[in-house]
Amino acid sequence: MEKIIGGIVLEQVAPKEIEKRSFEIITEELKGRTFPADQDSIIKRAIHTSADFDYADNLCFSENAVAIAKEAILNGACIVTDTQMAKAGINKKSLGRHGGEVYCFMSDEDVAAEAKERGVTRAAISMEKACKLEKDVIFAIGNAPTALVELYELIQKGKIKPKLIIGVPVGFVNVVQAKELIMTAGVPYIVARGRKGGSNVAAAICNGLLYQINDER
């Protein structure tokens, strides 16, 4: 069905059907290309949030990353992110159903003060702060490559063992390198190789995991 407004033809889709229809279009445009079953909805959700089909190629999953992450969420893992935007975008109600919470320490005054004093990024200090959480942690990094570098070092020092690192910072300075580095850290990961990513993609991947859990129950 169609509706014409101002000479423009609009497809008539009920509000609750829009997302479903969007995923159908994404699937059509992938022209028969398939992904491992557990990765499929996560890859398509990253495309959905960006309209950028590069995510069909650049998303890298360590072995069983999705299954490990879902089990962690079911056991109450929390999510730590490096932006308030990603925190805003993650479905906190879905996560809360399993006991988890979303944390972002970037705006904390103690983080800002320590970052300034030590001449490092707030993102790096935020990762140190996350080590003090007495819970399982999934990291969702959508902005700061320095967060991934810091996580790599904290993991090497045995200070933290994340259940999953979603490594999708976006940008131009050390972003490519930080993603390559985190894939060698020895912990499960979902990484958007290259420069692309962002808070929206980080949130989309978190929500992809949460919605898989919902759909399976």
Place this chain on the structure above:
Amino acid sequence: MEKIIGGIVLEQVAPKEIEKRSFEIITEELKGRTFPADQDSIIKRAIHTSADFDYADNLCFSENAVAIAKEAILNGACIVTDTQMAKAGINKKSLGRHGGEVYCFMSDEDVAAEAKERGVTRAAISMEKACKLEKDVIFAIGNAPTALVELYELIQKGKIKPKLIIGVPVGFVNVVQAKELIMTAGVPYIVARGRKGGSNVAAAICNGLLYQINDER
């Protein structure tokens, strides 16, 4: 300067220099391509938030859109957005300096209830709610094409006259059409033509306007 961690060579850039260095890289990769002076930093900020150079081609500005928007902000205009993510990403401190606030009505209970009752999107109802604000309004639409369609109709009915519409919803259902429509509404716009956009791009454009104001004072 370089630093090597885990065999990966990282560029050593001081935290406060990272954004500046990123914009230098973006400028380099645009290979001498230039934009109108007032659009330059906004286009580059959209690229910066997405690592997607498509924004060099798809961003469309109505005549004097940037100047009109900056004047509105200086006069205390508020920003209404269609996602909590964009709200989280907009520099509220910079906007507040001129008396403006950021609103997002998407999670309001009355909006959800009315949308359900009328079978339309919450985004459409949110736009109606924005008409009741007794302030100048800049709309920053990063998600819902239905928000743009509703704004078009409200403008035609004389119910609202936005100072600027940032029309950068992302997606696959009516997104392309809604953007073409809003460019005919007779109000100033910054639109990312095509499917691409998002809350991150909406926030980046708002911040681009705010930072231009800061830099000029």
